[in-house]
Amino acid sequence: MNSQYTRREIFCQNTCHELKRFWEREIGKQTCYRESEENRLGKSALRKLREEWKQRLETKLRLGNHPEETENRANVG
Template sequence: PPPRQTNARRLKLKMNLALIHDRLHIKTFWEKRINADNQHAETEEKRMNQSALHKLREEWLVRLENRTKHLKNLNDNLLRKVKMEKSADQT
């Protein structure tokens, strides 16, 4: 084969090798990035599961519900008392 064709083949081979190297580099980069993100997500999930925040929220919800029930009962009792006093005054 003429030398010119051999040089063209060598150049093409070098370019293909460079593309393969670039692709591997990009693939490795993204695999590392995905692994790091997955690791971060797992760590964050563990941290959230170990947090007492969920338990505290549940306790506060129970407290608020109890307080609301108590205030409603007080209000209902007061209204009943006022009605009874009005009906007693009318007789």
């Protein structure tokens, strides 16, 4: 009877280590994927373009709210 319990403990211990290794690998894969995706997005020009268009839109909105300032600038310039 002791041999049955020993085998079960060994089996459970090995299974636990295998499960731990499996999840560590999965977490490693996900971390690698996330880092590569962040790197890819960092190299993308899309973020820079969006920021430039946002600044242009803000400038147009500011100028549209105060048309008398644009007329004064045009007359001075």
